[in-house]
Amino acid sequence: MGVVGVIDLYSPDTYVNGAPHEEFTRLRREDPVHWQDIPGQPGYWAVLRHADVVHVSRNPRLFSCEAGGVVLEDLDPERLARMRDMLLSMDPPRHISYRKPLAPEFAQRVIAGMGEQIRLITREIFTESKKLNDVDFVHDVVGPLPTQVIGQLFGLPEKDWEWLHRLAQMNTSGQDPDLNPDGDLSEAGSADSSMQMAMYGMASAADRRASDPQGDLMDVILGQEFDGRYLTDADIGSLLVQMITAGNDTTVTMMAGGLWALLDHPDQLTLLRNDPALIPSAIEEILRWFNPLHYFRRTATEDVVLSGAHIRKGDKVAMYYTSANRDEAVFADSQRFDITRSPNPQLSFGIGxxxxxxxxxxxxxxxxxxxxxxxxxxxIALTGKPERVRSNLNNGVKRLPVRLCP
Ligand code: HEM
Incomplete structure (x- = not known):
């Protein structure tokens, strides 16, 4: 069962000083579907090659989300039931009937219409940053931005955005004692913060039903059938939790991790400053290099052989985006940060x-x-040592001390 004595891919401590890219490289070569133990519960198969991650993602009937959820830990029946009701953890055909009504709202053309609002929010944040000069880029600058955007998308009152942001952060950074001092550090995610967000979402849905439509995502959700029925307020609460959680830390990591990568590679930062038309391709490279999520999990529904590993029905299978994004079989000079990279089939948003x-x-x-x-x-210059979130799931940045010179 795999190479003995290699790094512990499960331990959140493994990622505190950056992902173990040398080990990933060796494992991709020698043991690309690698068995990893978990203390006190069944371990899992770590899928490390790009082609294998694509294969697992694209075969939802063989590799189920719903059977055991999408995180590595065994969940108690109540939490598993809640997770199964999330879009992210549904299997076909239910998944398709839930996703279908939402997809048009998230289409590129519709989202492009939010550009001006996003620019205004961003400018407001930078106006405040200009007063500070020395900042922690994560907390003082980028932290609140994604929740504000989601808040706007759902038409939630501005006064609630900051509170929602704090809950979202607790929800996804539960393994880091600094970010979750009272939480259960063994599990990814905090039930308490999810619950508070869900209650808030329920109340917001009820309020909206009782008032005039505002033409935002909340109205669309209230007016659409999902899997043959209209959503209840409780369903909408759960959907709001999903949107806020999915789009919060991930987006923060893209921005803070992106700046960190650019500061670490001054030639690339200069290139970008000289040619801002490179920004879209720089974003793809930032996502490849600093992918916000290390993995998502599936559960095998049958015995199957993958790159030589004999996976048994019921085994946990984790798709490591962090490793797939550096796969030398797909990316030339894969350990080089290159904002002009093309093509760039990074898997940070998953696939399938x-x-x-x-x-x-x-x-x-x-x-x-x-x-x-x-x-x-x-x-823009670093003024101290950046720190990462302690997590085996979120490749997040905890602190990025920088000086911003207008
Ligand atoms: C850089 C930012 C982001 C990254 C890296 C990211 C990454 C991911 C990944 C890896 C998946 C799962 C793919 C899979 O299982 O195959 C996912 C699913 C999802 N994301 Fe994102 N995400 C980001 C931003 C957002 C934002 C801003 C939103 C919404 C406002 C969002 C909403 C969702 C939803 C609803 C799903 C579930 C889709 C489904 O299961 O059909 N994400 N995201």
Whole structure:
């Protein structure tokens, strides 16, 4: 069962100083579907090659989301039931009937209409940053942005955005004692913060039903059938949790991780400053290099052999985007950060049925963010040591101390 004595891919500590890329490279070569133990519960197969991650993603009947959820830990029946009701963890055909009514709202053309609002939010944030000069880029600058955008998409009152942002952060950074001092550090995600967001979403849906439509996503959700029925307020609460959670830390990582990568590669930053038309391709390279999520999990529904590994029915299978994005079989000079890379089939948004619903929104936020950042601040420099979130799932940035010079 795999190579003995290699790094522990499960331990959140493994990722604190950056993903173990040397080990991933060796494993892709020697043991590309690698068995990893988990203390006190069944371990899992870590799928490390790009082609194998694509294969698992594209075969939802063989590799189920619903059977055991999408995180590595065994969940108690109540949490598993809640997770199964999330789009991210549904299997076909239910998944398709839930996703179908939402997809048009997240289409590129529709999302492009949010560009001006996103630019305004970004500019407001940078106006505040200009007063500070020395900032923690994660908390003082990018942190609140994605929740504000989702808040706007759903038509939620502005006064609630900051509170929602804090809940979202707790929900996805539960393994880091700094970010979740009272939480259960063994599990990815906090039930408590999810519950508070869900209750808030329920109340918001009820309020909207009782008032006039505003032409936003909330109205669309209230007026559409999902899987042959209209959603209840509780369903909408759950959907809001999913949107806020899915689009919060991931987007923050794209922005903060992106700036960190550019500061670490000054030649690439200069290239980008000299040619802002490269921003869309730089975003793709940032996502490849600093993918916001390390993995998502599936459960095998049959015995299957994958790159020589004998996976048994019921085994956990984790698709490691972090490794797939550096696969030398797909990316030339894969350990080089190159903002002109083309083609760039990075897997940070997944692929197949569950391909990120918010992909156009995330790319638009990223593009506008870097356009505004580079024009607002001709000088940006690190002023201390950046720190990562302690997590085996979120490849997040916890602190990025920088000086922003307007
Ligand atoms: C850089 C930012 C983002 C990254 C890296 C990211 C990444 C991902 C990944 C890896 C998946 C799962 C793919 C799979 O299982 O095959 C996913 C699904 C999803 N994402 Fe994102 N995401 C980002 C931003 C967003 C935003 C802004 C939103 C919404 C506002 C969003 C909403 C969703 C939803 C609803 C799903 C579930 C789709 C489904 O299961 O059909 N994401 N995302």
């Amino acid at each position: 049925e569950h391909f990120c619903l918010g992909v156009h929104l995330a790319r638009l936020e990223g593009r506008i963010f870097f356009e505004e950042l580079l024009t607002s601040f001709p000088g």
